[in-house]
Amino acid sequence: MGDSDRKVFVLDTNILLHEPLAIYSFQEHDVVIPMTVLEELDRIKDSKRDVARDARVAIRALEDIFHDATPEQISAGIPFSKQTAHNGTIAIFADYEITETVHAFTDKAGDNRILNAVLHLQQHYAPRDVVLITKDINMRLRAKGAGVYFVDDYRSDQLIDDVSLLTKGFVEYPGRFWDQVGECQSESRGRATLHTLPMTLFDKPFVNQYLIDEEHEFAARIKQIDDENVILKDIGHDRLMHRQAWGIHPKNVYQGMALDAMLDPDIDLVILTGPAGCGKTILAMASALEQVIEKGMYDKIIVTRNTPEIAESIGFLPGTEEEKMMPWLAAVTDTMEALHKNDVCTDGSMKYIFDKANIQFKSINFMRGRSIQNAFVLLDECQNLTASQIKTIITRCGEGTKLVCSGNLAQIDSNYLSPVTSGLTYIVERFKNFEGSANIYLNGVVRSRLAEFAEENL
Template structure:
């Protein structure tokens, strides 16, 4: 690639907080880190925010590259090929020396210096393409309004281009499935019936993918596949709809598939996605109580979720860690009340169940370093987690532990996450070919007709 084709990527601070080693992702192109970004990383690394660790990792990565370079070499750009497979360079740009042309509010002084620096580099490197890379949508808008020609999001961590392409964990065939199949090889293995079919009957099948049809007679799950054939485990539509856990029965086929996956001891990770009111939390809690109390398959239930600004605010709440977590886990307590609303004494039942099932409410910030054995773990609202945060939870799970991740990609609260960059999207794509995981999109709102109408029309 000649110099005219090499691009110059200027990284915003949020890129290095989202992916601390993003500097190695630009291969043959050149990367520029404005001095303002280093200042912001310096402030964040000593803070109590959960991104302080990412800031320190980014700083150490930069120090490893620049530790023996002269100021002139740092300004001109250091080759990074000795640290990675990249052929480009990385430089630090003193943006505070650039004459200010973009003016805005005083509290956005850092953003202003970065924008002024990009405008200067755009002229300095012309006709080469200078691209500002930021996850801040408003920063991208401001940059374009200020005259920056090329602005983009960080896409190296995006496994899909559009959330509509995200696998739903099941495939529905038109009409009757067996009409299109004709003959197949079937055999009994224990209590299960397995069918072996040609792979060309299916559109990109994967292990533990559910298969249903419009006739409401056929339901199966992909057991295994090779280059020519797919082996299905016959479940049956009626059997799915008659699944039950803690007195809860599926209200639709999607809930039936979710309950089947959560009650299967051979599946270690179940990922539930879908709109608000589709039943993700209540199904997960019912499956957890059934397997912990009735079947004694696990010793305890651990419930955790992302807690925005928890590092600053949790310490000021009264009580133990569990009591501090209660405001963020009200959805779980609401679910417990719904499961026991017909009991003679709902409060008494809940206290008994909490003690009997050894239900623990834990902060996600305190999960690092733990090893969770023989537990049913529910990670709720995980659309607001990054891939690295979800990895922290998954890698905590030891022998005999089942993890259920649930979330709604339409309810992302994080400033720097979108449906395609959410950790929930990441694990759906990464784990879809793992034999120990299943993913189900719960289509349809069953909470109430009011919630259903709101989901469809608002």
């Protein structure tokens, strides 16, 4: 890439907080870090906010690059690394020396200095493209209004461009499935019936993807894929609909697929997505109780979730860690009540089950460093988690542990996440080719006709 083809990327502070090593995503080009960004990172690194660690990682990454450089070299730009084949550079720009051209929002002096720096660099490097990279939507709008030609979001962590492209974990064929199949080789392995079909019948298949048809006659799961063939495990629609866990039967074929995946000991990670009221939590809890109490497959149930506040804060909560988590995990206790509402004494049943199943409510803030063995872990509302937070939790799972992640991408409470950047979207795409995971989109609201109408019309 010649000098004229290389672009100049100016990174905003929020980019380095979102991805501390984002500078290495632009190694083919020239990267400029305004001095204002370093000042903002310095203020944040000592704060008590979650992003303080990310600020420190970003600062250390810059120190590793600049530690032997002279001030003149830092201003001119130095190569990212001598080992890399890319010829891009990274520089620190003293933006406080620029005469102000953008006057707005006196409480946003840092943003103004960054915009002034971009306008100066745009003129200095012309005709090369100077691109401001920021995750702040309003900053992108202000930059356009101030005269910056190229403004963009940081997209290297986005695996898909539109959440509608996210895989649902199943394919529904029109009509009867077998009418669309020519030759088929079938065999029995133990209690399972396997079908070998040519790859040409499928569009981008992956392991543990479910296949159903419109006539409700066929249901199968992809067991194995090679260059020419796809091997299916025949489940059968009726058998899928008669799966049960802790007295819960599926109300539709999507819940049947979810139960089948959660009750399969060969699947370590199950990802449940779908609208509010589709049954994600109750199916996960019923499967957990069935496998912990009835089958003795796991020693305990660990329930955890992020704790964002939808409205105003209600202040500090008293009690132990589990008592503090109770308001956040009320959805789980509501589910337990629904599972035992027909018992003679619901409260007595719930207390017995909580002790018998060794149900523990944990905060994700204290997950780092743990190793969870032989447990059924339910990570609820994980649409509010970043990819790194979900990675932290998944890497805690040791031998004999099953993890169920559930969430609704339409109910993101975090100010820093969107459906395409949510950690839930990230793991759905990353794990779809992993033989130990399954993903099911629970289509249809079964909570009540009121909830169904609200989901469709509000």
